[in-house]
Amino acid sequence: MDAIVRMTGVTKVYGEGDAATHALRGVDLVLARGDFAAMAGPSGSGKSTLLNLIGALDHPTAGTVEVDGRDLATLTGSQLSRLRRDRIGFVFQSFNLVPVLTAFENAEYVLVLQGVPARERRQRVRAMLADVGLGGLEHRFPRELSGGQQQRVAIARAIVAEPALVLADEPTANVDSATGAALLELMHGLHESKRTTFLFSTHDRAVMERAERLIRLHDGRVVADGPPQDVLDGS
Amino acid sequence: MTVRIAWRSLWRHRRRTLITIASIGLGLGLVILFVSLAEGTYTRLVEDAVRMQAGHVTVEHADYRDAPEVHLRIAGVGAMRAAIEALPEVESTKLLVLGQGLVRSSAGAVGVAVMGVEPEVEVTTSPLARRLVAGRYLDAGDVPRVVVGRVLAERLGLAPGRKLVLATNDASGAMVEALFRVEGVFETGAEEVDGYLLQAPIAPVRRLYGLGADEATALGVVLRDPDTLERAVRDVRRIVTTPSAAVRPWQEVLPEVAAFIRLDRTSDGTYQGILLFLVLCTIFNTILMSVLERTREFAVLLAIGTAPGQLAGQLVLESAFLGLLGCGAGLLLGGGLAWLVQVYGIDLTRFYEHGMTISGFALSTRLHARPTLRILATLAGLVFSATILVSLWPARRATQVDLAEVLR
Numbered sequence A: 001m002d003a004i005v006r007m008t009g010v011t012k013v014y015g016e017g018d019a020a021t022h023a024l025r026g027v028d029l030v031l032a033r034g035d036f037a038a039m040a041g042p043s044g045s046g047k048s049t050l051l052n053l054i055g056a057l058d059h060p061t062a063g064t065v066e067v068d069g070r071d072l073a074t075l076t077g078s079q080l081s082r083l084r085r086d087r088i089g090f091v092f093q094s095f096n097l098v099p100v101l102t103a104f105e106n107a108e109y110v111l112v113l114q115g116v117p118a119r120e121r122r123q124r125v126r127a128m129l130a131d132v133g134l135g136g137l138e139h140r141f142p143r144e145l146s147g148g149q150q151q152r153v154a155i156a157r158a159i160v161a162e163p164a165l166v167l168a169d170e171p172t173a174n175v176d177s178a179t180g181a182a183l184l185e186l187m188h189g190l191h192e193s194k195r196t197t198f199l200f201s202t203h204d205r206a207v208m209e210r211a212e213r214l215i216r217l218h219d220g221r222v223v224a225d226g227p228p229q230d231v232l233d234g235s
Numbered sequence B: 001m002t003v004r005i006a007w008r009s010l011w012r013h014r015r016r017t018l019i020t021i022a023s024i025g026l027g028l029g030l031v032i033l034f035v036s037l038a039e040g041t042y043t044r045l046v047e048d049a050v051r052m053q054a055g056h057v058t059v060e061h062a063d064y065r066d067a068p069e070v071h072l073r074i075a076g077v078g079a080m081r082a083a084i085e086a087l088p089e090v091e092s093t094k095l096l097v098l099g100q101g102l103v104r105s106s107a108g109a110v111g112v113a114v115m116g117v118e119p120e121v122e123v124t125t126s127p128l129a130r131r132l133v134a135g136r137y138l139d140a141g142d143v144p145r146v147v148v149g150r151v152l153a154e155r156l157g158l159a160p161g162r163k164l165v166l167a168t169n170d171a172s173g174a175m176v177e178a179l180f181r182v183e184g185v186f187e188t189g190a191e192e193v194d195g196y197l198l199q200a201p202i203a204p205v206r207r208l209y210g211l212g213a214d215e216a217t218a219l220g221v222v223l224r225d226p227d228t229l230e231r232a233v234r235d236v237r238r239i240v241t242t243p244s245a246a247v248r249p250w251q252e253v254l255p256e257v258a259a260f261i262r263l264d265r266t267s268d269g270t271y272q273g274i275l276l277f278l279v280l281c282t283i284f285n286t287i288l289m290s291v292l293e294r295t296r297e298f299a300v301l302l303a304i305g306t307a308p309g310q311l312a313g314q315l316v317l318e319s320a321f322l323g324l325l326g327c328g329a330g331l332l333l334g335g336g337l338a339w340l341v342q343v344y345g346i347d348l349t350r351f352y353e354h355g356m357t358i359s360g361f362a363l364s365t366r367l368h369a370r371p372t373l374r375i376l377a378t379l380a381g382l383v384f385s386a387t388i389l390v391s392l393w394p395a396r397r398a399t400q401v402d403l404a405e406v407l408r
Helices: A047-054 A077-087 A103-114 A118-131 A147-159 A177-194 A205-210 A228-234 B002-010 B014-052 B077-085 B119-125 B150-156 B202-209 B226-239 B255-292 B295-303 B308-344 B373-399 B403-407
Strands: A003-014 A021-032 A036-040 A062-067 A088-091 A165-169 A197-201 A213-218 A221-226 B057-061 B090-105 B108-117 B132-135 B145-149 B163-169 B175-186 B197-201 B218-223 B245-249 B356-358 B361-363
Touching: A003 A047, A003 A197, A021 A047, A021 A062, A021 A197, A021 A221, A036 A047, A036 A205, A047 A062, A047 A165, A047 A197, A047 B403, A077 A088, A077 A103, A077 B308, A088 A147, A103 A118, A103 A147, A118 A147, A118 A177, A147 A165, A147 A177, A177 A197, A177 A205, A205 A228, A213 A228, A221 A228, B002 B308, B014 B218, B014 B226, B014 B255, B014 B308, B014 B373, B057 B226, B077 B090, B077 B218, B077 B226, B090 B119, B090 B150, B090 B202, B108 B119, B108 B150, B108 B163, B108 B202, B145 B150, B145 B163, B150 B175, B163 B202, B175 B202, B197 B202, B218 B226, B226 B245, B255 B295, B255 B308, B255 B373, B295 B308, B295 B373, B295 B403, B308 B373
Parallel strands: A036 A197, A036 A213, A088 A165, A165 A197, B108 B197, B145 B175
Antiparallel strands: A003 A021, A003 A062, A213 A221, B057 B218, B057 B245, B090 B108, B090 B163, B090 B218, B132 B175, B145 B197, B163 B175, B356 B361
């Protein structure tokens, strides 16, 4: 299997001594290239921690995390920045767009960081915004967009640089169910067309059912991993 | 993109940004005004003092500073003067014979400082020649006439046309005296000058003190631009090679004036430093608030691949914009006010009815600012650099956010 993410014996402990909280306990997980996977579990089960570790936003207390064949523990700060910029796309629960940039500029931002020439940038961003259904809204600022539209911009920002992996933390949590379903279809369509690997953390049953693989976490451990229907039936 | 984010971020809190720009502008503007005013005062003081005395650069006997006696004179002043006047930075030169003596009139006797001058030169260079309250200034030529200060004239009952006897010791130490007639009475406002100084044409004074026609106590050099002083001193030193002669800048000839300016600059600098410090606190507060309230945004930018240095650069750029706008406002305000004070002056006569004197030199009670390009550039550069400097710590702090914690 061609793995994009490989986690081996990953443990994450917050705090020390009596105040120590085990967010992850010896997790082994492999994510294959082209996976469209969701992580489910109750609050505090370790979903966000796992996403943070894969996204190189945090370090494990023990164990190794490899992304795209590279052990994150061996990379410097600037190498981690480049890895996030070039190989990973992030979609956050609360959109997290830059408020002083328009929809177009938000989506364009990572391409600017990558040094993509202006003409190519314009073409790719226009096409991407059209793909996510925001054609004609390019010059609006985030405050002028609805929650669903902002999340579409966030998805466009995460996808436009064609990363190997997109990490989406509760992407449908702050939008209504119809918008959530549309966003899910949008991401699935992108997955289909570009074979981008997606990993969601979610409480949303619709997301779990739409995923091609469902990983269930409980108390920092992977307790189930397989086709969504099997995992859901098992719970 | 970094420039765009920095510029637009500046205007997220328009009122706060405008208040900060106004603070920088007001602080810088006031400092520019105060420094220009002080500079104008110093320039006027120095110009009046050096033009009334022995110029911006003085050639005199090497031992004269230690014991200012009339026998310590320089010779060959004619050739020396011709060579010095050929220097491009020199406006004019003046010969002085300086001594002391006792003036007697029918009303009494008073010790005086005697200044033998070239009236035709003094008329164009010395402010004293324009401050007559009675009679007129000296004419060129070998005539035994004097101008005296108003206080001295009152003490001795002197007025234009009246006679006085000047008694002194000549260069050889012998007692000598001569009769002079008062041509005019001057008033500088400084009692040390008005009650003590007597000016007469150089020829009869030379004769009185027993100096030769090519000798003088001092050869004063008046410069076109006081800022060329260092170069002028070097050039004059190349010309004056006599071992017994010394070439001195005005600061050595008028040490009390130089000391006053140094002291005044230091105390002014302290007050201005405090004012700028308070302005910098405002800037720091604005930048820090701006950073603290955008922690999540910075975390997102770092998470999606912005290099920490790039993010810090964006924040420093925001401060640079703030500094540029503030300095622009300050330059307009301070430069404009200083220009007005340069043209119209500030009249302090109400507060100083009896005039102002500094180190024995009268100062005009109408103050004029001197806002030079150097003052504007230095102060604006200082404030701008300080603005950048105070943004470094908040910028660094912004790049050190705990991504996982902030994005949780």
